[in-house]
Amino acid sequence: MRCLPRRVALALVSIAVGCASTPQDDIAWRLVDANPAVGTTSSDEPPPVHLQRAASQAMRGPARAVINDDTRYTFARPGLMLVARYPRFDIPDADRFELNIALPRPLQGCDHLLAQIALARIASPNPTARDTRWVVGRCIGTPVASRLLVQAPVAAVLRGTTADVWVQVRPTPPQMTERRRFLLEHVPQGARLDFSYGIESPGWEPGAPAVTFSVGVDRESAPLFSARVDPAADPAQRRWFDATVDLSRYAGSSITLTLQSAQAREITAGTPTVPVWGDPVIVVPGTRERKAPRNLLLISIDTLRAASVSAYGRARPTSPFFDALAREGALFEQTVAQSTVTPVSHMSLFTGLYPSQHGVTGPRRQSNVFLYPTMAEVFRANGYATAAVTEDGLLQAGLGFERGFDRYLESKSPNVFAPVGQVTTTFAAALEWLQAHRTQRWFLFVHTYQVHAPYTPPPQYEGLFGDRDIDRYEEEIRYTDDQLRELWRGIGALGLTDDTLLIVTSDHGEEFGEHGVIRHGSHLYDETLLVPLLMRAPGRIPARLRVSEPVGLIDVFPTVAEILGLPGLFFPDGRSLASLFEAERPPVDRMRWFLARRDLFAEAWSPFRMLADHTFDRAWHPPLFALRTGQRKLIWSPERAESPARVEVFDLDGDRDEQHDLAASASKQFSTEIDALRRYVDAASAASGAGAPPSAPP
Numbered sequence: 001m002r003c004l005p006r007r008v009a010l011a012l013v014s015i016a017v018g019c020a021s022t023p024q025d026d027i028a029w030r031l032v033d034a035n036p037a038v039g040t041t042s043s044d045e046p047p048p049v050h051l052q053r054a055a056s057q058a059m060r061g062p063a064r065a066v067i068n069d070d071t072r073y074t075f076a077r078p079g080l081m082l083v084a085r086y087p088r089f090d091i092p093d094a095d096r097f098e099l100n101i102a103l104p105r106p107l108q109g110c111d112h113l114l115a116q117i118a119l120a121r122i123a124s125p126n127p128t129a130r131d132t133r134w135v136v137g138r139c140i141g142t143p144v145a146s147r148l149l150v151q152a153p154v155a156a157v158l159r160g161t162t163a164d165v166w167v168q169v170r171p172t173p174p175q176m177t178e179r180r181r182f183l184l185e186h187v188p189q190g191a192r193l194d195f196s197y198g199i200e201s202p203g204w205e206p207g208a209p210a211v212t213f214s215v216g217v218d219r220e221s222a223p224l225f226s227a228r229v230d231p232a233a234d235p236a237q238r239r240w241f242d243a244t245v246d247l248s249r250y251a252g253s254s255i256t257l258t259l260q261s262a263q264a265r266e267i268t269a270g271t272p273t274v275p276v277w278g279d280p281v282i283v284v285p286g287t288r289e290r291k292a293p294r295n296l297l298l299i300s301i302d303t304l305r306a307a308s309v310s311a312y313g314r315a316r317p318t319s320p321f322f323d324a325l326a327r328e329g330a331l332f333e334q335t336v337a338q339s340t341v342t343p344v345s346h347m348s349l350f351t352g353l354y355p356s357q358h359g360v361t362g363p364r365r366q367s368n369v370f371l372y373p374t375m376a377e378v379f380r381a382n383g384y385a386t387a388a389v390t391e392d393g394l395l396q397a398g399l400g401f402e403r404g405f406d407r408y409l410e411s412k413s414p415n416v417f418a419p420v421g422q423v424t425t426t427f428a429a430a431l432e433w434l435q436a437h438r439t440q441r442w443f444l445f446v447h448t449y450q451v452h453a454p455y456t457p458p459p460q461y462e463g464l465f466g467d468r469d470i471d472r473y474e475e476e477i478r479y480t481d482d483q484l485r486e487l488w489r490g491i492g493a494l495g496l497t498d499d500t501l502l503i504v505t506s507d508h509g510e511e512f513g514e515h516g517v518i519r520h521g522s523h524l525y526d527e528t529l530l531v532p533l534l535m536r537a538p539g540r541i542p543a544r545l546r547v548s549e550p551v552g553l554i555d556v557f558p559t560v561a562e563i564l565g566l567p568g569l570f571f572p573d574g575r576s577l578a579s580l581f582e583a584e585r586p587p588v589d590r591m592r593w594f595l596a597r598r599d600l601f602a603e604a605w606s607p608f609r610m611l612a613d614h615t616f617d618r619a620w621h622p623p624l625f626a627l628r629t630g631q632r633k634l635i636w637s638p639e640r641a642e643s644p645a646r647v648e649v650f651d652l653d654g655d656r657d658e659q660h661d662l663a664a665s666a667s668k669q670f671s672t673e674i675d676a677l678r679r680y681v682d683a684a685s686a687a688s689g690a691g692a693p694p695s696a697p698p
């Protein structure tokens with residue numbers, strides 16, 4: 001390993017202890033991409049699929065399996081089919097209710113189906129509870145007029161409420177045994193098979209059989225690996241298990257690997273089980289030249305406004321870790337979020353696209369991007385290990401946020417609009433994954449809601465700054481900043497800090513009544529629109545660099561792609577900022593010139609607008625659009641019952657707080673910007689209208 005010089009003065013963050021030599025590994029094959037045939041008895045030998053390097057380049061395709069809100073790639077299987085949706089269903093005050101659903105043609109003549117029932121309480125103005133369960137549904141009627149009968153369980157919090165109900169189904173797995181075989185020629189020196197395995201929740205009910213997972217090699221009589229899982233009997237086994245099989249003894253020869261899951265006994269129709277393999281990969285010692293940075297750690301502190309970070313000028317010591325980072329790398333003084341709503345803004349971060357282009361314009365809108373990959377998909381296709389740890393459930397797997405992540409771990413809050421900050425749990429899970437994947441090239445996304453309302457700092461931080469809402473909010477920031485330093489310290493202990501491009505940012509800020517509104521989502525003033533953005537990569541990004549020209553979250557993915565050398569990407573909206581880090585003056589000057597003149601847009605899609613007295617503005621209608629060009633800022637408000645559409649215009653040079661709307665007095669001076677904003681609004685409205693992707697189940 002190359003040891004970079006460390007500066008003692010920055011020991012606070014550069015805590016990398018020693019420079020222990022970390023071996024480097026590469027993911028050579030992803031078995032889920034190989035799409036093998038499936039044998040259905042223990043003696044069935046389906047033709048082995050020949051593993052070729054190219055198979056690991058698949059961007060999309062394999063299915064996903066979910067255990068405990070932990071989503072992983074698995075082998076191809078039938079997808080979920082939506083068979084019924086009731087947008088406003090009166091849930092009885094009982095522990096279950098019956099649904100009788102007409103089935104579409106492909107499911108006619110079924111016997112039983114696995115049914116996923118998702119309920120989301122409809123409460124004004126926000127849903128306050130949701131629950132998703134698997135049950136076994138019985139097919140009734142005739143083979144040409146089949147209906148599905150399900151007993152839908154109801155969590156206590158949802159009884160007697162009105163809910164949005166989704167019913168999706170998949171066939172019950174038909175066989176007791178599944179065998180998949182893989183031909184691996186010329187096993188490399190030091191190769192190993194990494195994988196996980198587990199049983200999805202339909203197999204947790206009493207009476208569901210145990211399953212034995214095994215890995216064998218054709219020339220051996222005994223399996224190289226075998227484990228029995230019985231989650232129906234043992235609740236502690238309702239999780240993923242990780243395992244490794246050493247293949248180094250077969251170096252130089254050709255082997256056929258068999259992955260088998262076998263049920264302990266025949267299942268009955270009422271107690272199916274669903275064994276799944278989680279993303280098996282063959283890992284080999286790395287051969288590529290090791291250069292820094294090679295990994296990406298992208299951290300999003302949800303709801304962190306730039307103005308509350310001391311590195312951005314807040315007079316209080318809210319963020320000593322951010323401040324230290326600013327001394328070690330680059331700080332972007334004016335970073336415009338592309339939205340002030342969590343999923344909308346994060347999808348712009350993940351794709352480099354404006355919201356109307358990627359399609360996630362609300363909490364349950366799915367991404368519609370098929371031409372453009374997400375950041376994680378590109379990393380995965382380039383052989384990186386990828387993982388995301390997120391809280392609360394607004395970055396929901398199924399909406400497209402999970403795309404490309406080998407592992408997508410969600411810690412959902414019971415009420416997604418009142419998230420429980422879980423920063424210590426989230427950071428611990430992130431560190432645990434890094435510990436297991438530290439020898440590979442990796443991309444890790446970490447997302448915490450710790451500073452989001454409700455503002456509840458731990459007791460030792462309470463009162464640090466005062467007792468107003470903004471004081472409590474900034475105490476949460478200080479707490480999160482301290483936890484961030486601990487996380488970075490832990491990564492240092494793994495010897496990874498100097499190999500890693502670290503990016504810390506947020507999805508939007510927070511309002512405290514500056515423009516008559518609190519929280520975030522419906523406004524596009526700078527208290528919710530400007531977020532911190534810091535980048536650190538010793539040797540690649542200069543220390544103490546401050547960039548004053550406006551940039552956007554859409555620029556993060558293009559910048560990452562250039563710094564880490566990810567090839568073949570096209571970004572229609574965002575721009576790489578990497579030339580700002582050059583030692584030569586001309587590219588830096590050219591980029592700054594461009595950034596000072598570029599039109600940057602943002603969109604606000606939240607229908608909820610909370611007034612300072614904590615009531616909601618019932619007349620509010622999204623969307624809202626903003627344009628930022630240099631220090632000129634425009635906000636387009638939609639036509640409403642009592643007022644036509646209008647534009648607010650601000651000159652931020654003399655009006656940083658956006659208090660003096662110049663629309664009436666100086667609109668001629670802003671005619672170029674007004675035209676640009678109108679064109680953007682027209683294009684965005686067209687893109688988000690007909691043909692927009694459907695909502696996803698809760």
Ligand SMILES: [Zn+2]
Nearest residue numbers: 302303342507
């Ligand atoms: Zn957010």
